[in-house]
Amino acid sequence: MEKKPFVTKEQIEEITKTYPTPFHIYDEKGFVDNAKKVYEAFSWNKGFREYFAVKAEPNPFIIKKLKEVGCGVDCSSYTELMIADKLGFRDDEIMYSSNETPEGEFKYCSSLGGIINLDDITMIDYVEKECGIPETISCRFNPGGIFKLSNGIMDNPGDSKYGMTYEQIIEAFKILKDKGAKKFGIHAFLASNTVTNEYYPNLARVIFNLAVDIKKQTGIAISFVNLSGGVGIPYEPGKEPNDIFKIGQGVKEVYEEILVPEGMDDVSIYTEMGRFMMGPYGALVTKAVHEKHIYKEYIGVDACAANLMRPAMYGSYHHITVLGKENEKADHVYDIVGSLCENNDKFAIDRKLPKIDMGDYIYIHDTGAHGFSMGYNYNGRLRSAELLLKEDGSVELIRRAETPADYFATFDFCDIMK
Numbered sequence: 001m002e003k004k005p006f007v008t009k010e011q012i013e014e015i016t017k018t019y020p021t022p023f024h025i026y027d028e029k030g031f032v033d034n035a036k037k038v039y040e041a042f043s044w045n046k047g048f049r050e051y052f053a054v055k056a057e058p059n060p061f062i063i064k065k066l067k068e069v070g071c072g073v074d075c076s077s078y079t080e081l082m083i084a085d086k087l088g089f090r091d092d093e094i095m096y097s098s099n100e101t102p103e104g105e106f107k108y109c110s111s112l113g114g115i116i117n118l119d120d121i122t123m124i125d126y127v128e129k130e131c132g133i134p135e136t137i138s139c140r141f142n143p144g145g146i147f148k149l150s151n152g153i154m155d156n157p158g159d160s161k162y163g164m165t166y167e168q169i170i171e172a173f174k175i176l177k178d179k180g181a182k183k184f185g186i187h188a189f190l191a192s193n194t195v196t197n198e199y200y201p202n203l204a205r206v207i208f209n210l211a212v213d214i215k216k217q218t219g220i221a222i223s224f225v226n227l228s229g230g231v232g233i234p235y236e237p238g239k240e241p242n243d244i245f246k247i248g249q250g251v252k253e254v255y256e257e258i259l260v261p262e263g264m265d266d267v268s269i270y271t272e273m274g275r276f277m278m279g280p281y282g283a284l285v286t287k288a289v290h291e292k293h294i295y296k297e298y299i300g301v302d303a304c305a306a307n308l309m310r311p312a313m314y315g316s317y318h319h320i321t322v323l324g325k326e327n328e329k330a331d332h333v334y335d336i337v338g339s340l341c342e343n344n345d346k347f348a349i350d351r352k353l354p355k356i357d358m359g360d361y362i363y364i365h366d367t368g369a370h371g372f373s374m375g376y377n378y379n380g381r382l383r384s385a386e387l388l389l390k391e392d393g394s395v396e397l398i399r400r401a402e403t404p405a406d407y408f409a410t411f412d413f414c415d416i417m418k
């Protein structure tokens, strides 16, 4: 698939009269339509719910829109719970999938009625001390070994810090039942950013089989299976994106094969997608401000890794469009770089692009998930604004840019930076 910006150069020129670059901008129609499709794809399952992974894009304006479509929230920190709280999420609209959970967070989740998803068997005592054993409780499974999919994608659960072993999770359910829990769920997250329709169905097979074993060994009827996140997006052009309808259908087939014959036809399917919900519907817009010709050709832009860390952290590819030059030949080779004193602060390396002139707007695709939210303040660089391109074409500020006052706010106990 070709990658097309959801805004034009003319629109950006208009927007920058009010909001200077850099900024992240989100396509409301894009992510709302996509969220509706997710619900349609799983409409065969009566209890289906998508818990949007807040860490992917912790902006209350965005999450409010997703709530209107019916999404819950998947939180894993105190401040993420605060967003859920303020937006009025309660009870089974909140999933709390944390690990190495700091003090006070289970208690907060419990006060909102949210569902706690335990990462480890030792957390049973911990949660009991903090807020008592909740009536509804979930446990996270880690089958170990290597998780393979037929297109070569694999991940290594055996090396990951999350979840309980098979023996532990069975034991955990027995203990939780003895301690008075009434409603149970299983959660697992085995591979990240999978671009194949097979991931959820294969993961469902692993969890459904476990649900059957748990029923046989403990008498517990699992109420929900949480397939968590990991459904990916193609960051490179020319790749086929996931088809959520095929994914939903694939999970349905495994459900009918494994759960229905065991009489477990009332299990709700939950998901906790972040990337698939928001990734393609956000972009970082930045301006070419310097050029440099040494051993390579560099274009310096007014954003840096503080605004989008994925390329620096993982070497991730993010597609780039030079706005207004969509149809020009990509006959130049550039490194597109930010201002950090860190040589990994490069949005693109050896990228073929049209000739870039100073003042050109550089549109960095697919920053809607794990983009702004991974931002940091290295070198004292400030985080950008976030804008929402609404369905009617207007633009709303949904987070202002940081100012030096924000950066120095943690010295407010003294006078030195006043």
Ligand SMILES: *Cc1c(COP(=O)(O)O)cnc(C)c1O
Residues within 6 Å of the ligand: 053, 055, 056, 074, 097, 189, 192, 193, 228, 229, 230, 231, 272, 273, 274, 275, 276, 369
């Ligand atoms: C990060 C995370 C997600 C979302 O992952 P995506 O790759 O964005 O789909 C869901 N659940 C948990 C527990 C996570 O940590």
